[in-house]
Amino acid sequence: xxxxxxxxxxxxxxxxxxxxxxxxxxxxxxxxxxxxxxxxxxxxxxxxxxxxxxxxxxxxxxxxxxxxxxxxxxxxxxxxxxxxxxxxxxxxxxxxxxxxxxxxxxxxxxxxxxxxxxxxxxxxxxxxxxxxxxxxxxxxxxxxxxxxxxxxxxxxxxxxxxxxxxxxxxxxxxxxxxxxxxxxxxxxxxxxxxxxxxxxxxxxxxx
Numbered sequence: 001x002x003x004x005x006x007x008x009x010x011x012x013x014x015x016x017x018x019x020x021x022x023x024x025x026x027x028x029x030x031x032x033x034x035x036x037x038x039x040x041x042x043x044x045x046x047x048x049x050x051x052x053x054x055x056x057x058x059x060x061x062x063x064x065x066x067x068x069x070x071x072x073x074x075x076x077x078x079x080x081x082x083x084x085x086x087x088x089x090x091x092x093x094x095x096x097x098x099x100x101x102x103x104x105x106x107x108x109x110x111x112x113x114x115x116x117x118x119x120x121x122x123x124x125x126x127x128x129x130x131x132x133x134x135x136x137x138x139x140x141x142x143x144x145x146x147x148x149x150x151x152x153x154x155x156x157x158x159x160x161x162x163x164x165x166x167x168x169x170x171x172x173x174x175x176x177x178x179x180x181x182x183x184x185x186x187x188x189x190x191x192x193x194x195x196x197x198x199x200x201x202x203x204x205x206x207x
Contacts, residue, residue: 034184034185034186035173035182035185035186036185037056037185039169040056040058040089040091040182040185041056041058041087041089044162044165045058045089045090045091046089046090046112046117046118046121047087047088047089047090048079048087048088048118049079049082049083049084049086049087049088050083050084050085050086050087051087052087053084053085053086053087054085054207055082055085055086055087055183055184055200055203055204055207056086056087056088056089056183056184056185057075057078057086057087057088057089057181057182057183057200058088058089058090058091058181058182059071059075059088059089059090059091059179059180059181060091060092060093060166060170060175060178060179060180060181061090061091061092061093061178061179061180062092062093062094062095062098062101062178062179063094063100063101063104063105063108063124063125063128063131064094064095064098064099064100064101064104064128064131065095065098065101065178065179066128067178067179068125068178068179069125069128070193071179071193071196072125073193074193074194074196074197075088075196076122077197078196078197078200078201082200082201082204085204085207086200086204090121091166091169091170092105092162092163092166092167093166093167093170093175093178093180094163094167095178100131100132102163103131103133103136103154104124104131104136105163106154106155106159106160106163107120107124107136107139107140107150107154108120108121108124109153109154109159109162109163110149110150110151110153110154110156110159111140111143111145111150113149113153113159114145114146114149114150116143116145119143120139120140120143123139123142123143124139127139136150136154137150137151181196183199183200183203184203
């Protein structure tokens with residue numbers, strides 16, 4: 001059967017379309033290239049655990065985010081159970097929809113300048129439903145921090161820049177929601193805290 005010009009054109013278009021779709025499927029099915037450890041865990045990143053651990057977990061998070069709060073206990077349990085085989089790092093990504101998230105991040109960074117970052121970090125998540133400037137002061141008092149220094153540091157360009165660096169990098173790698181986790185440089189999407197624990201524990205067992 002002799003094909004008309006129109007039929008040949010249509011077949012050509014279908015062949016090209018099929019080829020493009022097939023290539024897209026192949027590309028999208030490839031495993032994501034892991035992000036470099038030194039990019040995800042910088043010298044300014046707050047981290048706990050063994051710096052030399054083969055397994056490392058990075059969280060981009062927001063102190064006012066309910067989902068982040070829900071995952072916090074799982075993260076704490078992992079840190080406690082695997083102090084020698086896991087490195088955990090926390091990076092700020094305060095969402096615009098949470099008005100107290102960025103001030104809370106500043107409170108944590110200001111506390112860090114007095115050696116109490118992780119204590120303030122835990123207190124902020126534990127008191128997530130009551131975040132306010134007054135609450136930051138109350139938490140600082142419970143940690144016996146220098147209040148005048150804390151208030152000054154919370155407003156400092158240095159603290160603001162530390163948080164902005166995390167946000168800029170988060171935007172660069174496509175963070176759009178919190179919490180977002182990277183396990184050994186690969187983005188993971190655990191739907192529950194229990195699944196996060198299993199994913200990290202499986203990785204530890206396989207190392």
